């Protein structure tokens with residue numbers, strides 16, 4: 001029998017600063033309850049001038065190797081899912097490969113399909129191993145993004161930033177993935193998009209919510225036709241904001257014929273523990289589903305070994321996948337040792353006006369001449385560009 005394949009270890013990296021959503025609501029003249037309960041977000045992470053999808057990806061990957069005891073020299077596949085890439089051609093994965101010093105015998109690429117990109121990279125890694133290409137090596141998959149909408153727009157409270165790094169191996173220590181049992185869905189829609197000249201996304205907000213729910217229903221129905229086995233005990237969703245996961249779980253339960261009367265109690269057990277990180281960080285786009293996984297594994301109520309988990313990945317535009325896994329033997333104890341929530345501690349709280357200044361400077365950040373920036377506390381920092389518009393990183 002083929003050995004199990006899946007996620008061996010996970011680590012997150014978030015910017016060093018955040019904004020309290022209650023304070024943002026006050027500044028925008030909106031009742032705080034709308035953000036805190038209507039959307040379910042408490043804080044959103046704000047990337048500073050020296051933080052970008054590359055520095056966040058490196059931060060998550062370095063933490064992954066340090067905490068898991070795995071060797072970066074064993075990596076043969078390095079893929080980054082992002083929808084906020086730093087270059088139209090050179091992939092974030094190449095910067096990551098260089099800054100980590102990964103082997104040259106390595107498949108390196110960036111995957112884009114809105115928030116689904118990291119799932120394409122992850123399932124590609126699983127199939128790379130299943131096909132026999134890995135020859136004992138591991139795959140590094142990192143999701144890294146900075147979510148930006150116009151200041152003052154309805155999307156503003158659903159911003160965030162961060163990266164999630166995952167190591168994919170045979171005999172994984174955290175989550176065994178049910179290889180090949182995927183349900184897919186796609187439809188050409190304009191629910192959320194970001195033209196090449198823009199840093200901030202454009203979105204048809206309420207339409208995007210209905211596209212997400214339709215995609216969930218379609219991908220889940222496809223998955224149900226091909227998958228077998230025990231019922232799902234935990235469900236992880238793409239989380240643009242935590243309340244979206246609540247809507248998603250109700251829709252999925254409805255497909256199973258489970259009525260509204262049982263939905264809240266099931267949500268509290270099956271989904272809520274996976275939303276703690278998202279309510280502290282905001283939407284991190286490609287990494288948001290995997291931030292839910294990290295949140296689930298980090299909590300005091302982490303699932304027992306063997307627990308069956310459903311994962312729903314949604315990418316606007318749109319494409320979606322529903323797939324499943326099982327917590328590996330010893331997975332709960334190993335997850336505790338990874339100290340997954342440590343990066344959320346010790347962050348700096350920004351005033352709303354400080355956040356707005358960062359955003360104004362953001363417009364020209366990619367054209368800043370490299371000088372004067374320093375890496376701190378072992379972090380990689382984006383320093384600016386050199387005379388030939390090449391990005392420079394320190395640390």
Ligand code: CAA
Nearest residue numbers: 031033034038039115154155158203205206208209212240
């Ligand atoms: N107290 C408590 N709750 C309140 C409230 C108050 N005073 N005022 C409003 N609310 C509730 C509303 O009832 C609503 O809850 P329900 O959805 O359960 O009915 C919730 O707060 C939001 O209120 P609105 O719908 O009126 O908010 P809005 O019009 O400002 O827009 C949004 C909400 C569409 C999500 C907007 O934030 C947005 O456009 N976000 C970006 C797009 C997005 O996140 N889409 C999600 C699906 S697409 C995707 O997943 C890809 C991705 O990552 C972007």
